[in-house]
């Protein structure tokens with residue numbers, strides 16, 4: 309009787325509806341596996357049970373397949389068909405738990421809970437939403453075509469620009485090579501002239517130094533030779549106050565190179581350098597001993613001696629030094645200035661300038677260095693001209709090198725862009741060169757496609773790199789995701805990186821940013837370039 313009733317019931321429904329109402333929670337595609345006229349074999353094949361044990365609220369199969377419509381098995385799955393809306397697969401723990409999960413209410417079948425079937429309303433909203441998306445898609449798809457056209461044009465322009473820049477860069481390279489050779493030539497002439505000038509000056513200074521030393525030797529001799537006999541004796545050495553200490557007879561003789569007396573010439577040529585110069589340098593300025601003071605040498609001192617006073621009391625120290633170096637009196641020095649008119653013409657002009665500017669006479673310190681030696685004069689006109697020529701070539705060489713480097717940099721950037729995949733139809737290409745921002749409570753994020761991603765704190769800290777362009781990384785459709793890598797190192801961690809989820813929108817817009825794990829950022833970017841079915845596999849319902 310029961311069987312007949314069952315048969316009548318079954319015949320009033322399609323087989324599928326019938327089975328799904330008997331075998332609750334099963335995806336219709338799998339219903340043939342649940343045949344009430346046979347024993348049930350667990351879907352993993354591990355066990356066969358009587359069909360009456362299917363959905364009897366007792367878990368028999370290890371794979372939970374005998375209880376698709378109850379919560380008896382720990383890892384079971386409940387399928388709600390949700391006719392009119394999207395089907396759903398729930399964890400079986402949600403079956404009969406007092407909460408309506410499926411819009412058709414089928415998950416609460418054994419409960420008092422009164423679940424409304426609102427699949428139709430949900431389905432309608434869903435369809436409306438889908439319709440809006442469809443419209444956005446068709447609008448976006450037209451924009452995508454435009455982007456694609458622009459992208460192709462940009463690519464062509466890049467290729468043309470590349471060819472153009474290549475020619476210019478090659479020309480500049482050649483120019484730089486020629487200028488390099490030219491520069492080497494003019495610098496050679498410049499160096500030769502400068503070296504000649506420097507060498508001549510060095511010789512002149514050495515000569516001045518030698519004269520100065522000779523004068524010092526002669527002054528020293530005069531200071532020892534108090535009786536002005538032209539001969540220096542052991543006694544005069546012993547009596548000299550211009551030495552560093554009192555000398556015994558033996559020491560004095562030793563100082564005279566073993567002789568009892570030496571004349572001026574031998575003193576200057578043989579003894580000055582080997583015996584006296586160092587001692588003399590350590591002593592105080594030369595003093596003429598007062599009568600009765602003879603034999604009391606001054607205490608040694610580190611200060612260099614000054615030349616003996618010649619009565620030119622109004623000369624300043626530098627002038628005195630210079631005169632003592634050149635061995636000239638003031639008058640002679642003035643005359644000498646006249647003689648050297650040619651050489652010092654420029655100096656004098658400079659001095660005039662200084663006078664004009666400062667309204668005074670240049671001091672002698674303008675002419676001498678710290679050692680009282682004359683300062684090196686300017687280069688002669690010929691050398692100056694060579695330096696000027698070399699400067700010009702150097703400047704031209706540097707400028708041309710800079711221009712060449714700029715061209716090479718531009719070429720490298722074009723090469724880099726040409727190697728980047730900008731979409732199947734170049735539709736992403738127009739995004740290059742633009743940046744898009746998103747601001748949340750703490751940061752402003754920036755996305756510059758094919759370039760970089762960054763983060764700037766609102767409290768004014770500098771921009772933090774969240775990565776530079778890496779690659780397309782979407783699955784299964786690669787253009788649905790961009791990857792930026794090698795950003796600023798995270799404290800105690802890897803470098804920052806960013807994944808950009810790309811989807812269709814009628815304008816380019818960075819609509820959201822999150823940091824799902826530390827220093828790994830996720831950007832949501834909408835662009836018409838993604839308005840293509842490949843980005844959104846169709847939802848079925």
Ligand code: MAN
Nearest residue numbers: 763772798799823826827828
């Ligand atoms: C900064 C920001 C954050 C990041 C931390 C890591 O505060 O870049 O996004 O999580 O550094 O220390």
